[in-house]
Amino acid sequence: MYNLSVIYDYNEEGSWPAWMIIKPAAGGFDWKQETLYVPLRTPFQKLSRDEIDEYALGLSIVQTELVISTDYPDQLGVYLPRVKERIKKIRGESYSPLFQLSDIQHFVVQMSDVEIVMQMNLSSIFDFR
Template identity: 65%
Template sequence: MFNLSVIYDYNYDGVYPTWMVIKPESGYINWSAETLYVHIEAPFQRLSRDEINDYALGLSIVQTDLVMSVKHPDHFGIYMPRVKKRLNQIRGEQYTPSFRLADIEHFIVQMSDIEIVMNMSISTRFALNKFKSRSQVDETDF
């Protein structure tokens, strides 16, 4: 299981989910798994950019790392062999600092990549209407 938080961005139309931060509840990422499945369930815990620990090592998950779950349409997967291959390439770059897999505390995924993989519009479903103040937002908005 994972703890999910979402970083929202603002524009003239309202507030939109931009990045999902995925942290394992156990505190450790299971690097031996072939695919880690993440359950999408709203409302999401809101996270500001200032709340992210500057010293925590996170890894961006790109669209090509994501897979659909045929059995569970409300889940998406992170295909770990592809992630590890990309990490090995990063480690070979000259100015990349040394790190271990166990040092990575969370994943960060663009919400638009999740939308594409899951063939849905998270931005539309989970955006806050610009005409509602924060105090007016209720669970029907998520």
């Protein structure tokens, strides 16, 4: 299972959900799976930027690594082969940090990507203030 938090961003019109933080409830991510499915049950824990551990290794998940399944319509899928492929490219770049997959403590997903992939309207789920 996973713990989900949402970081809100602010502008002159109020706040809006910007990023979802996905953390394994216990242990780490199971990198042997093909797809990790994350249940999108609300309400999500609200998290401020100040509450993020700046020393924890997080990995941004891009829209092309997100999938949906007819078997799990209320869950967001993270397709790990694409994630691993991107990590492999990152490792080949100059000045890239050295890390193991097991070092990754959380994923960061843009809420706009969740909205697009899941074909959902965020305003129906979140309280924008």
